[in-house]
Every structure is written in C-alpha cells, then in structure tokens.
Amino acid sequence: MPRMNVKTVLISGVGIGGPTLAFWLRAAGFEPTLIERAPGLRAGGFVIDFWGLGYDLAERMGLANDIERVGYHMRELRIVDERGERVAGFGTTVFHELTGGRFVTLGRSDLSRLLFEKIRGGTEVIFGDEILCLPQHADRVQVQFKHGNERSFDLVIGADGLHSSVRRLVFGSQDRFEKQLGYMVAAFEVRGYRPRDEDVYVIHSEPGRMLGRFALRDDRTLFLFVFAADVDRSPTMLDLPMQKALLRKMFGDGKWERARILGELSSTQALYFDRVSQVKMETWWRGRVALVGDAAFCVSLMAGQGSALAMTSAYVLAGELAKAIGRHEEAFGNYEMRLRAYISSKQKGAESFSTAFAPKTRWGLFLRNQVIKACAIPGLARLTFGRDIVDTLQLPDYGWSAIAT
Ligand SMILES: Cc1cc2nc3c(=O)[nH]c(=O)nc-3n(C[C@H](O)[C@H](O)[C@H](O)COP(=O)(O)OP(=O)(O)OC[C@H]3O[C@@H](n4cnc5c(N)ncnc54)[C@H](O)[C@@H]3O)c2cc1C
Numbered sequence: 001m002p003r004m005n006v007k008t009v010l011i012s013g014v015g016i017g018g019p020t021l022a023f024w025l026r027a028a029g030f031e032p033t034l035i036e037r038a039p040g041l042r043a044g045g046f047v048i049d050f051w052g053l054g055y056d057l058a059e060r061m062g063l064a065n066d067i068e069r070v071g072y073h074m075r076e077l078r079i080v081d082e083r084g085e086r087v088a089g090f091g092t093t094v095f096h097e098l099t100g101g102r103f104v105t106l107g108r109s110d111l112s113r114l115l116f117e118k119i120r121g122g123t124e125v126i127f128g129d130e131i132l133c134l135p136q137h138a139d140r141v142q143v144q145f146k147h148g149n150e151r152s153f154d155l156v157i158g159a160d161g162l163h164s165s166v167r168r169l170v171f172g173s174q175d176r177f178e179k180q181l182g183y184m185v186a187a188f189e190v191r192g193y194r195p196r197d198e199d200v201y202v203i204h205s206e207p208g209r210m211l212g213r214f215a216l217r218d219d220r221t222l223f224l225f226v227f228a229a230d231v232d233r234s235p236t237m238l239d240l241p242m243q244k245a246l247l248r249k250m251f252g253d254g255k256w257e258r259a260r261i262l263g264e265l266s267s268t269q270a271l272y273f274d275r276v277s278q279v280k281m282e283t284w285w286r287g288r289v290a291l292v293g294d295a296a297f298c299v300s301l302m303a304g305q306g307s308a309l310a311m312t313s314a315y316v317l318a319g320e321l322a323k324a325i326g327r328h329e330e331a332f333g334n335y336e337m338r339l340r341a342y343i344s345s346k347q348k349g350a351e352s353f354s355t356a357f358a359p360k361t362r363w364g365l366f367l368r369n370q371v372i373k374a375c376a377i378p379g380l381a382r383l384t385f386g387r388d389i390v391d392t393l394q395l396p397d398y399g400w401s402a403i404a405t
Contacts, residue, residue, distance in 0.1 A: 006154040006326030007031050010143055012131055013160035014041060016108075017293030017310035019115040021159060022123050023061060024318030027400060030326075032123055033153070035145070037130040037160070041116055044270040045108035046187040046224045046301075047072070047214055051099045052391040054308025057315055058114075060400070066114050071104035072216075075199045079369060082204065082255040084195075088369040107216065111307055131156070134169055136287045155321075155328055156289045159314065162277060164295035170286050181354045183276035185301055186225040186247055188268045193221035193260075204256040207365055210358040211251055211258060223261055225251060226276070226301075226358045243273040276300050276354070278347050285332035292317055297343045303350035312395070313339060319398035342393045 009025055011018050014036035022032040036042075050058070050067065058067050073096075078089040095103045119125075132144045140152040158166025168174060196215040203212040208228035215221050227250045238246070244265055251258045265271070279298040284291045293310030300306070317335045324331040359365045 004029065004326030006321070006328055008033070008153045009155045009157060010035060010131075010141070010151075010153040011157045011159050012036075012166050013158065013164075013293075013295070014038075014112075014116060014125065014127075015159065015161055015293070015310070016112055016115060016307045017295075017314045018159035019112070019119050020057070020061075020311045021157060021292060021314035021318055022119045023115070024315050024400070025321070026119065026123060028318055028322035028398075030318075030321065032119075033126070034119075034123060035126045035129055035131065037128070037165075039128045041109070041113060043109045044187065044189070045272045046222055047105050047216075048108050048111065048307050049074075049095070049103065049304050050106045050111070050308060051095065051103040052305070052308060053312045053393065053395055054305070055099070055102045055104070056395055057308075057311045060395075061115075061118055063114055063118070067104055067106060067111070070110045070114070071106045072199055072214075073103075074105045074201055074214075077201045077203070078197070079203050079205065080256065084256060105214075107222075108307065115311075131165060131169065134166070134289065136289065141288045154288065154326075157317070158289070158291040158295040159293050159310070161294045162274065162279065162298045164279075164291065166289065167279075167281075167291055167295050170289045171281065177279050177281050178275075179278045179280055180230075181276045181278065181300055181302065181351065182228055182230060183226055183354065183358060184229045184246075185272075185274055185276050186243065187222060187272040188265065188270060189216070189220050189222045190264045190268065191218070191220050193264060196221065204258075205358065205365055205368075206255070207362055208358060208360040209250060211256070211261065213257075213261070223264075227251075228358065228360050238273070240269070240271060243271055276302065278350065280347070284336050288328060290317065290328075290332045290335070297347070299343070299346045299350050300354070302354040303346050305346060309343065309346065312393070313343075316396060319396055319400070322398055338396065339393075345392070 007030055009030050009032045011021055011032055011034050014034050018034055022034055025032045058064060074092050076089055076091050079087050081087050129145050129147050132146050134141050134143050134156055140154060141156045142152050144150050158164045160166055198215050201212060201214050203210060210226045212224045213221055225247055248262055251262060278300050284296040292313040294306060299309060316338055320331040320335045359368050
C-alpha cells in the first residue's frame, strides 16, 4: 500500500456508523480511535428492517450468519382496532420477494453490538468521554476531551447521531440543520408481556398517535410509540420522568392495550425517546472533519433505513480515504458526491411517508388503512414498495471483497 500522510482518525460515536467506519478504516490501513459519550454500548431502541445496501455490507463484514441468527423474519404487519381485532394489514412476503430473501428485522442494539464486536480488540475505544473542542490546524486536529486529555489526530469524524456534537462544534447549532417532521418517537422493551404475536408487527393507531408491539426472543416484547407533536424543547432536555409523563398524556386513554403498556413503562429505565427529524446540510465536511450517518444526513425513522445508510456512508468514506491515499479533501469531496443525490431521494421519500405512518386525521387514517388493505392484493404490494425497497445505488468496489474472510 502506498504511504499515507494521514493515519490517525478519531471517530465520535459508537452506534451504527462509528464501528462500521472503524472496521473499514482499519482494513485500509488507518488507525481509528472511537470515542463514545455513554459509559458502554447503548442498548434500547426498536427493531429495524434491514435489507439492500445494509445487508450487502453486513455480508461483506462477515456478519451475514449473525444477522440471520439474531434477526427475525416478520410475517405480517397487522393494524388492529381498540378491541384488538384486525382492521387492515398485509403479509410481508413481498419484501422477501423484492430482495431475494435478503431482508431481516433486527434489534437496533443487536446490530450495534455485532458491528462493535467486529472491531473490538484491535481498535482503541474510549467510553464515557466526549469531544469538547477540536481546533483544526494545517496538519492535524487538536482534540480536547471532556475528561481532561488533549490529543491530536489527522482527521475527526462525527458519527454521533441526530444530536451530533461534532456537527455543532464545527458547523453550528442543531437548529440550523434539523428539520422536524412533527412527530416524536419512543421505544422500550419488557419481559413477560402478554399477548404475544410471533413475527407480527401489531399496530394500533388513532389520529396523530400510533402504538405498536413486536415480540422478541426470550419472552421479551418491544413497544414503539409515535405521536404528532411540535416540540421546540429538545427531548434530550426532558428527563426520564418527564418523557414518561408525556407518553402517559398522549396514550393514557386506556384504548387497546395502552393501559397495560403504560403500566410496563413505569418500571423501565431504558427508554429511547427522540424527535422524528431529518438533518439537511449543504456540506458534510469542513477541513479535516467530516460527518457520517445521522450526524450528516439523518433520514429519520420514516425512511426505515437509517442504519443501513449510516453503514453505507461509513463504508464509502473509508473507501474514498483509502483510494485517495489519505488526501482527505479529495476523499471527503468524492464521498459526498457519491452519496448526496441518493440520500436526498431517501429524505424526500421519508418526508412523504411520514404523513402515512401516523396520520393526523381520521380521514388520513382511513386512507392509510385502505392503502394497506390494497397491499394484500398480489402485484399491488410490489408496486407500492418496489421503488423504495430496491436500491438505486451500487456499493462502490474498493477492492475489499475478501476482507470478511
Ligand atoms: C439508543 C438508541 C436507540 C435508537 N432507537 C431507534 C429506534 O427505535 N428507531 C429508529 O428509527 N432509530 C433509532 N435510533 C437511531 C438509529 O439508530 C440511527 O438512525 C441509525 O442507526 C444511524 O446510526 P448512526 O450511527 O448515525 O447514529 P446512532 O446509532 O444514533 O449512534 C450515535 C452514537 O453516538 C453517541 N453519541 C452521541 N453524542 C455523542 C457525543 N457527544 N460524543 C460521543 N458519542 C456521542 C450516541 O450515544 C450513539 O451511541 C436509535 C439510536 C440510539 C442511540
């Protein structure tokens, strides 16, 4: 490999994009260091549907068997009324058909753990710390950490999610880039909940509110809340009791299984709670600092592909850095050029889908259910989902095909 004058890369965030980037950077001969604000890998969050580029990358990283082992093959999406009776829904075989069987539903934390295990051992990882400031110099970035250390790195990458600190420190405050889609999302997990419907995603909706559950292995159940809200205060400013109080206010009318689910909420300490937002930036890099995943271009949960896109951006960034032999400006420019149009189309799709996901009016809800009913008709489901499921981007080949093995 030709000599590179750029070697050390600090990556902020050990979620999905962070460990993926570390994996590919290491493969290309760089020395990545990961830093994560939380004291350990973050658990919690809902399940994600995983296919296309994300699946391809997991395969290239040698994770195909693992994701099939820890994942689920959802059979049905079922919408129920307040008595729990099915009012609409469809079988999900269409997703398997469209992807040639390469479609799996995964716990977000399971994916994060599998990616982390791939880099554990050979990569420096610092938990429980974060970047306070990162002044850039001609030949390095001088990083000041919260817990006192100061170190210099050739490059710094923000993989620190929707509320990225690297983005704030280098590009400006969150509100300049965040576009709220008008919903909040919350998720948590319990053991022993009844009823269970294996491999079925069960949803109950009212105008502007949606509550779903999904049965996991080991007698666990995941719950997902999505509700319409114009929240100016950052949810990260709300503490856990305030987040729970807001969910009780929104879902406390006792319909369907809500009373039981809110009962379970009382004892959870691990609640994922956030705004449903997108991040839109004119550029994803400045000088020696770049962003990947949600930090750069969060597409929101409405796209159903945030994790795969975080992985894809990490892979492309590492590949371009390797190709440019560390000439970071050339690599960052190519990274952005390759992905921007693709990401914009995903953001547009997610924005239009958001109104269908948790419609705010009874009429909207009715229409949504009609569309879902229509998806039970063979052929129509393919037509409805085909465009969003089949990826228009091909993963660039950086000559790394043999790395997984
Ligand atoms: C706990 C959790 C649960 C989630 N649950 C869902 C869900 O149910 N549904 C959904 O659609 N999306 C969820 N997401 C978001 C989803 O995982 C991301 O959209 C997607 O995976 C993109 O990955 P990413 O690596 O860019 O960001 P993320 O997966 O969000 O990872 C970012 C990482 O950066 C860390 N971090 C944040 N700030 C700092 C800092 N200042 N310094 C260092 N590290 C920092 C975070 O703790 C996190 O580990 C969740 C994210 C998290 C962190």
